Each structure stands twice: as C-alpha cells, then as structure tokens.
Amino acid sequence: MLKNVLAIVAGYLAMAFAVFLSFTLLYLAIGANGAFEPGSYEVSLPWIVLSTILSFAAAFVGGTVCARLATAQRAPIALAGIVLGLGLAMALPMLNPAEDLRPTVRTEAVGNMEAMANARQPAWIALANPFIGAAGVLVGARKRAGR
Numbered sequence: 001m002l003k004n005v006l007a008i009v010a011g012y013l014a015m016a017f018a019v020f021l022s023f024t025l026l027y028l029a030i031g032a033n034g035a036f037e038p039g040s041y042e043v044s045l046p047w048i049v050l051s052t053i054l055s056f057a058a059a060f061v062g063g064t065v066c067a068r069l070a071t072a073q074r075a076p077i078a079l080a081g082i083v084l085g086l087g088l089a090m091a092l093p094m095l096n097p098a099e100d101l102r103p104t105v106r107t108e109a110v111g112n113m114e115a116m117a118n119a120r121q122p123a124w125i126a127l128a129n130p131f132i133g134a135a136g137v138l139v140g141a142r143k144r145a146g147r
Contacts, residue, residue, distance in 0.1 A: 012083075015061060023054060052125075
C-alpha cells in the first residue's frame with residue numbers, strides 16, 4: 001500500500017517537474033510575444049497548441065513513473081483521478097473572470113515568473129487540461145504496462 005502511495009506521489013512530482021521545465025523552456029524559446037497576444041496576458045494560439053502537447057507529454061511521464069514504481073495496477077488510475085480532480089478544482093475560479101484581479105495589460109519584457117502568474121487562458125482550455133492530463137497519465141501507464 002505504501003509503495004503505491006509513494007508511486008502516486010512520485011508520478012505527480014515527475015509530472016509537475018516536467019511541466020515546469022518544459023513550459024519554462026517553451027517560454028524562453030518563443031518569448032512573451034510568442035506566448036501572449038500583443039500587449040496582453042491572453043495566451044496565444046501557438047502557446048495553447050504547444051502547451052497542450054507538453055502537458056500531455058508531462059502527464060505521460062507521470063503515468064509511466066507511477067506505473068513503474070507501483071505494485072498495483074490501480075495506482076496510475078488513482079493518479080489520473082487526482083490530476084483530474086485537482087485540475088478541475090483549479091479551473092473553477094477561472095470560469096468567473098469578473099473576480100480576477102490580475103493585470104490584463106503587459107509590457108513587452110515579461111519574466112517567466114511574472115508570465116506564469118498573470119497568464120490568462122480561455123475557459124475551455126482550463127477545463128480541457130485536467131482531462132488531457134488524466135488521459136496522459138493513463139496512456140503513460142498503459143505504455144509502461146505493455147513493456
């Protein structure tokens with residue numbers, strides 16, 4: 001039981017690290033003008049497409065790590081449920097933009113941390129990401145189980 005809990009935690013941490021690293025590298029590669037619409041913190045279509053791919057890949061890594069370390073086949077399913085549940089819980093506040101006090105106008109030079117703190121994504125992306133993450137975990141776990 002403890003080994004499965006640790007596998008879930010390790011999978012989640014691997015996924016979080018992969019997201020942070022890949023999004024940081026993506027932001028450094030395309031910059032503020034590639035990540036955002038001109039003069040705003042609204043994310044651009046290229047950012048949406050690339051970050052969706054990277055999110056799935058990070059979740060795939062998390063699912064693979066979890067499946068590799070777990071003794072029970074249900075551990076990756078639990079990780080996928082956690083990713084889905086936490087993701088939806090974090091998406092709900094984004095559905096009420098009237099309460100969002102973050103700045104909407106940006107200057108040209110925006111650092112990575114400021115960009116992460118102020119980025120605004122469409123509500124449909126906020127709702128889709130938890131499902132993409134859960135699917136990535138399950139696909140990663142299945143790929144690992146198939147070996």
